[in-house]
Amino acid sequence: MVVELISVGTELLLGNIVNTNAAYLSRKCAILGLSMYHQSVVGDNEERLSDTLRTALDRSDVVILSGGLGPTKDDLTKEIAAEVLEMPLVEDSHSRKRIEEYFKNSQFKIITDNNWKQAMVPEGSIVIDNQNGTAPGIIMEKNGKSVILLPGPPNELVPMFENDIFPYLNKLQPETISSSMVKICGLGESYVETQIADLIEKQSNPTIATYAKTGEVHLRVTAKASDEKEAKKLIKPMVKELKNRFGNNIYTTDEAVSLEETIVNLLKEKQLTLTTAESCTGGMLAARLTNVPGVSEVYKQGFVTYSNRAKRKLLDVKKNTLKDYGAVSDKTAKEMAKNGAFITGTDVCVSITGIAGPDGGTPEKPVGLVYIACCYNNRITVNEYHFKGGRAKIRENAVVRALTLLRETILEDKD
């Protein structure tokens, strides 16, 4: 089964927005085991959209179009698809009712004539309710091919794909696909790839795909089988094997769970409270932890001590430490973590101090040098890192490594 994407919208051709829909849909189609050879972007233009759709239908089994389902005259996707597939538009009373209800609950109470355009659907098509907007999704089937129309806004497209299109595409195939995401922290991409070279070499079903993230490596294990239970059964031993190889460096096998969420859950489980003490990352670590809803149960406060004076005043770092070893030193990182925990009376404190650049580096202490310390139960671990890249990359890496060190420290605790 070959699938192809057509993204419709002038805003993409002008570069006003990044095509995250295409990346999302591609990833999902890859998980489904569908082959994708082509993606296109076209504007809201009758002739070009029609040509692009015809070309796509010639070479692919399934064509997914996103965007151009709005209520204005410019929005042409549905009209063109209906014309190309020769399935005339008719009013769908169910969709009409949903549009009425949507406006009743919205701050914009007035329905204009335009809006009824969104209740028109190609005759004989499958209509998919839009939980977050007025444009329904549409599946058109003809001559063994499927054309799927999705609304452009990601907050409408993603839930619709998850709930309705993913299962639909999965059913089109004789085999079912299931996958697990094994997320690894604290190990480099090339190390991880070397460790699984033999598995990759002989892989067939399940397969392993590697995704490198800043400070993390994600491995997607995907299996095909006659049903989901069988597919899950095929995945299980491979995930177990990966767990044997990477042990505690695997922080989750759940696609939806982030590193910070794992850590927040771990802190909750162990009933520990946390403080952050940051210099060069300037609040990024705190910001990332507070992405997690419900973090307030374990995370109470953080310090951004950017100046030496702030390190002294707020975190009691000794004047002599700063003078003799400098703000970017293992000694300063240690004092920040130890005093941060002590002053606030929390169980754990992580500290970061380093040179994010572009200025401030010296031959002895170059840009990218970062010290990260973690104080837990009065034991302090401190690590030295040398990160590459620009200011943003160095700061991002420091945050992930701080999260990784924090997690390791709590996990190592045998009390």
Add this chain to the structure above:
Amino acid sequence: MVVELISVGTELLLGNIVNTNAAYLSRKCAILGLSMYHQSVVGDNEERLSDTLRTALDRSDVVILSGGLGPTKDDLTKEIAAEVLEMPLVEDSHSRKRIEEYFKNSQFKIITDNNWKQAMVPEGSIVIDNQNGTAPGIIMEKNGKSVILLPGPPNELVPMFENDIFPYLNKLQPETISSSMVKICGLGESYVETQIADLIEKQSNPTIATYAKTGEVHLRVTAKASDEKEAKKLIKPMVKELKNRFGNNIYTTDEAVSLEETIVNLLKEKQLTLTTAESCTGGMLAARLTNVPGVSEVYKQGFVTYSNRAKRKLLDVKKNTLKDYGAVSDKTAKEMAKNGAFITGTDVCVSITGIAGPDGGTPEKPVGLVYIACCYNNRITVNEYHFKGGRAKIRENAVVRALTLLRETILEDKD
């Protein structure tokens, strides 16, 4: 002049990466005034890449291909382009030397035979040096059409485009394009659009394009003329008119300058120091300010006071204030800002307290309610906001509004 993009790479078809190159190149081509009707993504496949390039050449004057210039056998872009345009590959001694030098200065000292593939260029093509990698960029001209090959990694593609391709494309046209980016904060998108409806209505040269960002609206003013000086002359009165209409809400007309950078420069200019005191944004405001290199001159420290206890202990917020008015109240925001400035001895302190959700809302204090205060010279301004969207969106909005309030407060100062 019609331009078209072809992005080459299996990682795009698998959704492993988002196509930010396409967005970047589209934006730049729009600035140049080039028309773009098509974008495609194909994998490293001989037949499909060749077909896609031929189709593009049939309908467009300039085709920009990105990716597939690497040293491995899989990388086919240059080979296919040479074949389609019938310009055989020959070794470029200058590129060969550059590759040698690159490896000399790199941690990977060993050049494999593969690498010399990158020194091969289509006969008669223009070779563009790659400042950040080994694959040179290539411009091929034939039958009045241009095919441009760029390396895939954004850190190689972007500088190459800025330095060499942008001027090349600009010269291809009889007219030169110049543009200014008028960046507005503190006003909503629909308000801004209403205020410039008359300008948009009668626009021809220059034109205005609107870009909505979280808490900001950017207006790009673009003019065409016979030379750059003339184009700039056309832009000037329009930018002046926008300045008349939006006054101090315009924080810059420089595309490269961010809101946080404007504020850091303003603080430097006025020799003011700053502290942040955050609750629901949990360090995001501090992180955004410390994005700016050299911020340490004015930004000394920040507090993340997530719990009530932290608000009391670190920022001296009165127990009774928290009890009588709650942590999310104008009174708490005011005390956080006032005490934050006092305790640290800095000139300005901005505070944020609110309910980011998804839990914690009540009918009186719903999710999205945020108070932001700014204390400067012992005068405190506090505003109440009601943000829509999920946790991430609410937090992001709060940060931009805090930056906006901070800027307004400093600008209003007549001392």
